[in-house]
Amino acid sequence: MEIEVQLTGSPIAEKVSPPRLAVHGAWLEFRGAVRDEEKGEKISGLEYEAYPEMAVREIRRILELLAIKHDCLAARVIHRVGIIPVGEAAIYVGIASRHRAEGIVLLGEFMNQLKQGVPIWKRRTLPLGARPASGGGQRTGRPTLKSLDEALAEIQSHCQPLPAVCAPLAEAFGRVLRETVCAPEDFPSVDRSTRDGYAIRADDASETYSVVDTLHAVDWKPRHLKPGEAVRVATGASLPCENLRVVMQENVERTGDQIRIIRHASATNISFRGEDLRAGGPLLHTGTKLDAGALAILATVGHVNPLVSPRFRVLHFTTGDEIVPPDQTPKPGQIRDSNSILIRGLLQNFPCDVEQAHLPEDFEKAKAECGMRKAEIRNADMILVSGGASVGEKDFTRPLLESLGFGIVFSQINLRPGRPLIFGVNGGASGPASRLVSSLAPPNKIQVAFGLPGNPLSHFVCFHFAVAAALAHLIGGEAPKYLRGKLAEKLDDQPCPRETLWPAKLEIGPDGVARLHPLAWANSGNVACLASANALVRVPANIGPLEQFAAVDFLPTNC
Ligand code: AMP
Numbered sequence: 328m329e330i331e332v333q334l335t336g337s338p339i340a341e342k343v344s345p346p347r348l349a350v351h352g353a354w355l356e357f358r359g360a361v362r363d364e365e366k367g368e369k370i371s372g373l374e375y376e377a378y379p380e381m382a383v384r385e386i387r388r389i390l391e392l393l394a395i396k397h398d399c400l401a402a403r404v405i406h407r408v409g410i411i412p413v414g415e416a417a418i419y420v421g422i423a424s425r426h427r428a429e430g431i432v433l434l435g436e437f438m439n440q441l442k443q444g445v446p447i448w449k450r451r452t453l454p455l456g457a458r459p460a461s462g463g464g465q466r467t468g469r470p471t472l473k474s475l476d477e478a479l480a481e482i483q484s485h486c487q488p489l490p491a492v493c494a495p496l497a498e499a500f501g502r503v504l505r506e507t508v509c510a511p512e513d514f515p516s517v518d519r520s521t522r523d524g525y526a527i528r529a530d531d532a533s534e535t536y537s538v539v540d541t542l543h544a545v546d547w548k549p550r551h552l553k554p555g556e557a558v559r560v561a562t563g564a565s566l567p568c569e570n571l572r573v574v575m576q577e578n579v580e581r582t583g584d585q586i587r588i589i590r591h592a593s594a595t596n597i598s599f600r601g602e603d604l605r606a607g608g609p610l611l612h613t614g615t616k617l618d619a620g621a622l623a624i625l626a627t628v629g630h631v632n633p634l635v636s637p638r639f640r641v642l643h644f645t646t647g648d649e650i651v652p653p654d655q656t657p658k659p660g661q662i663r664d665s666n667s668i669l670i671r672g673l674l675q676n677f678p679c680d681v682e683q684a685h686l687p688e689d690f691e692k693a694k695a696e697c698g699m700r701k702a703e704i705r706n707a708d709m710i711l712v713s714g715g716a717s718v719g720e721k722d723f724t725r726p727l728l729e730s731l732g733f734g735i736v737f738s739q740i741n742l743r744p745g746r747p748l749i750f751g752v753n754g755g756a757s758g759p760a761s762r763l764v765s766s767l768a769p770p771n772k773i774q775v776a777f778g779l780p781g782n783p784l785s786h787f788v789c790f791h792f793a794v795a796a797a798l799a800h801l802i803g804g805e806a807p808k809y810l811r812g813k814l815a816e817k818l819d820d821q822p823c824p825r826e827t828l829w830p831a832k833l834e835i836g837p838d839g840v841a842r843l844h845p846l847a848w849a850n851s852g853n854v855a856c857l858a859s860a861n862a863l864v865r866v867p868a869n870i871g872p873l874e875q876f877a878a879v880d881f882l883p884t885n886c
């Protein structure tokens with residue numbers, strides 16, 4: 328079952344679109360709204376609190392177990408947390424199933440179990456007369472810190488798949504298949520020999536055989552064999568009829584046109600019609616990332632222009648007057664630009680076109696530069712800005728993105744490294760009216776933007792956990808998943824109020840278990856650990872140190 332779980336501090340949308348799987352069959356929707364009384368008292372709202380990571384994990388676990396009993400196709404759960412005014416939805420559950428009955432049962436059981444085992448609770452009631460702020464969780468002077476899970480849920484909900492296109496196989500590597508491809512015919516289409524040898528009837532136990540024909544891989548010569556007859560066949564040759572077996576030539580003695588079997592073996596040495604692919608059977612499902620093997624399957628069945636995700640455009644700006652190109656010797660105070668090549672390298676795993684430019688340090692000049700680049704900005708599907716994401720006098724990424732028409736979804740997350748991460752959306756229902764590009768932006772086009780904290784290690788972390796997830800959703804694929812492994816050594820760190828994505832070297836032990844070696848880093852300006860980092864270990868907030876062999880969640884970073 329396809330499962331999506333989201334915790335959000337924002338109101339749940341009036342309309343939540345069903346997953347693609349729900350096209351056939353039933354799509355049930357349930358919304359639980361806050362009642363106007365609690366324990367006999369009239370109230371104006373409720374405040375919900377959650378342990379987000381555990382809650383998401385637990386909801387998933389419950390749904391996965393229920394899906395074993397009740398065969399459903401997909402589920403989407405959105406739980407709102409923070410202050411929720413009376414009448415607004417605290418939870419949305421959508422269930423797709425082939426028939427309504429199993430969906431209704433699963434929905435009922437899920438709601439019962441949700442109340443028991445999931446760490447989401449009512450923190451307080453708001454008495455009548457109190458004025459809950461709709462649409463945004465707590466409102467303090469500071470921006471709300473999103474948890475990692477909340478940030479990911481926001482990214483997912485704003486990054487809808489870009490429209491699919493047809494592309495020739497040679498251009499489809501790395502793209503996401505946006506259709507399910509079925510075998511148009513059996514493959515192989517006839518019984519074929521897997522050996523160089525002699526085909527004889529399967530039921531023929533003669534002593535000797537007359538060789539009546541020769542078939543190479545290219546030949547197609549149907550005929551029936553009589554007892555005592557054999558046909559010389561090459562590997563890959565189409566057999567002349569059904570119910571044969573092939574005797575390897577190494578097991579045969581040949582004299583003129585006569586053969587005698589000198590070693591008996593039970594193998595048929597035949598690749599039977601439809602043995603590999605059955606006509607009508609699904610070969611590749613929608614959402615598959617096309618690698619070399621998947622492309623070979625499409626070529627085999629002649630599906631040469633598959634419907635795939637489009638090649639998308641990324642525009643990457645660096646900022647900071649201390650930044651010099653990597654081939655220059657930095658003067659005191661200057662620093663070589665390593666983020667441009669880092670971002671370019673990380674984007675190699677996605678089929679996209681990347682343009683990069685440096686913005687002047689002055690905000691007005693940076694806006695003017697963007698004005699000159701209107702066409703590139705309008706064409707981009709994603710804009711990345713390196714640096715300037717924090718709240719210093721020179722940090723203009725947020726206002727710059729706003730001036731480009733982006734609505735800021737969040738600007739800080741409770742993460743180390745990478746706290747000042749900005750995520751913005753332009754277009755759709757999310758962005759405010761654009762000041763610089765809206766008149767040029769094609770209608771219905773949605774663009775997303777990230778302002779990444781400038782240090783290379785923060786870049787590495789934010790790219791893998793946030794940007795890669797956004798890209799995966801934009802191309803209609805699967806977001807990177809956290810896996811389970813064990814610490815190979817103690818992760819010696821003090822408890823931190825922020826969740827941490829700790830760089831690590833991942834190895835698979837002889838027992839098949841993922842072992843993670845935590846790498847040394849003192850602050851996000853350190854780059855040395857990038858030499859061997861191929862995973863990020865997720866260390867929960869306020870926990871530490873983690874002992875050797877502790878079970879941890881981690882995100883692989885080399886795919
Ligand atoms: P910022 O996020 O702009 O405050 O930058 C934080 C740190 O990252 C500063 O030490 C910057 O010099 C550094 N930094 C910013 N951009 C880059 C870059 N393109 N390459 C390497 N370091 C950078």
Ligand code: MG
Binds near residue numbers: 647714715721781
């Ligand atoms: Mg800067």
